[in-house]
Amino acid sequence: xxxxxxxxxxxxxxxxxxxxxxxxxxxxxxxxxxxxxxxxxxxxxxxxxxxxxxxxxxxxxxxxxxxxxxxxxxxxxxxxxxxxxxxxxxxxxxxxxxxxxxxxxxxxxxxxxxxxxxxxxxxxxxxxxxxxxxxxxxxxxxxxxxxxxxxxxxxxxxxxxxxxxxxxxxxxxxxxxxxxxxxxxxxxxxxxxxxxxxxxxxxxxxxxxxxxxxxxxxxxxxxxxxxxxxxxxxxxxxxxxxxxxxxxxxxxxxxxxxxxxxxxxxxxxxxxxxxxxxxxxxxxxxxxxxxxxxxxxxxxxxxxxxxxxxxxxxxxxxxxxxxxxxxxxxxxxxxxxxxxxxxxxxxxxxxxxxxxxxxxxxxxxxxxxxxxxxxxxxxxxxxxxxxxxxxxxxxxxxxxxxxxxxxxxxxxxxxxxxxxxxxxxxxxxxxxxxxxxxxxxxxxxxxxxxxxxxxxxxxxxxxxxxxxxxxxxxxxxxxxxxxxxxxxxxxxxxxxxxxxxxxxxxxxxxxx
Numbered sequence: 001x002x003x004x005x006x007x008x009x010x011x012x013x014x015x016x017x018x019x020x021x022x023x024x025x026x027x028x029x030x031x032x033x034x035x036x037x038x039x040x041x042x043x044x045x046x047x048x049x050x051x052x053x054x055x056x057x058x059x060x061x062x063x064x065x066x067x068x069x070x071x072x073x074x075x076x077x078x079x080x081x082x083x084x085x086x087x088x089x090x091x092x093x094x095x096x097x098x099x100x101x102x103x104x105x106x107x108x109x110x111x112x113x114x115x116x117x118x119x120x121x122x123x124x125x126x127x128x129x130x131x132x133x134x135x136x137x138x139x140x141x142x143x144x145x146x147x148x149x150x151x152x153x154x155x156x157x158x159x160x161x162x163x164x165x166x167x168x169x170x171x172x173x174x175x176x177x178x179x180x181x182x183x184x185x186x187x188x189x190x191x192x193x194x195x196x197x198x199x200x201x202x203x204x205x206x207x208x209x210x211x212x213x214x215x216x217x218x219x220x221x222x223x224x225x226x227x228x229x230x231x232x233x234x235x236x237x238x239x240x241x242x243x244x245x246x247x248x249x250x251x252x253x254x255x256x257x258x259x260x261x262x263x264x265x266x267x268x269x270x271x272x273x274x275x276x277x278x279x280x281x282x283x284x285x286x287x288x289x290x291x292x293x294x295x296x297x298x299x300x301x302x303x304x305x306x307x308x309x310x311x312x313x314x315x316x317x318x319x320x321x322x323x324x325x326x327x328x329x330x331x332x333x334x335x336x337x338x339x340x341x342x343x344x345x346x347x348x349x350x351x352x353x354x355x356x357x358x359x360x361x362x363x364x365x366x367x368x369x370x371x372x373x374x375x376x377x378x379x380x381x382x383x384x385x386x387x388x389x390x391x392x393x394x395x396x397x398x399x400x401x402x403x404x405x406x407x408x409x410x411x412x413x414x415x416x417x418x419x420x421x422x423x424x425x426x427x428x429x430x431x432x433x434x435x436x437x438x439x440x441x442x443x444x445x446x447x448x449x450x451x452x453x454x455x456x457x458x459x460x461x462x463x464x465x466x467x468x469x470x471x472x473x474x475x476x477x478x479x480x481x482x483x484x485x486x487x488x489x490x491x492x493x494x495x496x497x498x499x500x501x502x503x504x505x506x507x508x509x510x511x512x
Contacts, residue, residue, distance in 0.1 A: 101142060
């Protein structure tokens with residue numbers, strides 16, 4: 001057996017273990033009885049411990065050394081050299097973290113998630129406090145073990161969005177706030193589009209059928225994936241040949257299933273587009289975060305979901321072409337509505353409580369306040385007990401709303417129960433990247449927008465597969481951006497996109 005084959009076999013086995021973790025997590029969030037949470041947590045912790053032991057074993061280190069010698073003559077950015085480098089980095093990362101901390105954190109995710117579901121259903125933050133206190137304590141210990149120079153939050157950002165820090169995020173957020181504020185002011189002074197028809201009775205079965213049709217239409221391959229219902233939508237892959245997406249159905253509000261499904265379909269299309277050669281290798285495995293995923297960063301992954309959800313799914317062309325299918329799927333619900341009115345309704349700017357249902361203009365406000373709160377929890381300037389007051393004050397300041405209950409406030413997101421402190425910024429980074437990619441597509445590949453105008457979504461998928469998806473984790477986020485758009489992360493196209501959308505929907509002079 002060659003050195004490279006032995007290395008691949010070892011990394012494939014670690015990937016198998018992490019995929020088993022993903023299967024257990026998918027089942028927990030879609031099918032598992034609530035009473036199974038404690039035992040499920042131990043099962044996941046056991047497998048995380050197995051993956052850790054395999055990664056840090058002397059045998060793995062020897063195989064990495066041997067593979068590196070075998071690949072010495074290859075280019076620095078070749079798949080082999082990048083797989084080896086990422087494995088070395090992951091070994092160094094996990095060697096700094098005590099095994100007991102790693103396994104307790106893995107176990108807590110299951111228990112805390114079950115507690116969050118129950119607390120959210122009852123809008124009872126107090127019931128979640130003990131679990132969240134442990135999440136914060138373990139996360140601080142995790143940050144200390146990883147190491148950081150300026151702020152403990154920086155250590156966590158290195159897991160989800162390598163290269164970002166509190167300082168870089170504040171600079172990005174400052175630019176976005178300055179660009180969004182005048183647009184919000186202009187919208188508030190303009191007449192609001194009609195949107196009452198989004199809050200009628202929409203049977204869940206009809207929503208499920210239409211949601212699946214939407215996912216298939218934009219390119220999600222259901223021969224290699226499936227769509228299920230959950231409390232908080234997510235995507236997970238067990239290799240490119242088995243990708244699961246989820247959504248949720250509100251019988252009185254259509255937006256959640258339509259755009260939640262398109263969002264998760266974007267994630268799924270990314271995973272299904274990873275080069276088959278990367279299967280069971282470090283280029284389809286986040287060895288630092290212990291996620292069996294092919295996306296190079298959470299922000300790049302979110303760029304694909306936000307692109308499909310917003311640039312495609314909220315476009316006027318999309319609903320000009322697909323509104324009649326929506327009308328047929330929900331007989332009698334849209335008899336008094338036309339495609340143009342529906343397009344304006346789903347792009348209406350109205351500050352709301354729920355992040356995943358937020359309009360594009362206020363969405364990033366939700367992200368910014370979460371990042372501020374998380375960093376304060378990590379540096380100790382905010383205690384868990386004070387979280388609802390801090391949250392409600394931020395919503396009042398940024399969106400002018402009074403939060404009515406914890407379910408629509410501090411308990412709405414799944415991330416904290418899954419110990420994913422530090423991941424929220426990736427949604428805004430995804431918004432920025434999505435606009436940057438679409439700006440490049442419009443300027444350099446006009447045949448793709450032309451195809452979208454006729455309802456042909458295959459050229460867009462093919463372009464993204466070739467430019468982003470197939471590389472898996474081979475290139476960093478900024479390397480992919482430079483290769484594709486010629487520059488690193490740039491918020492200018494995103495702000496231009498928001499201005500154009502506001503001008504189109506509201507007819508606000510000067511917005512664009």
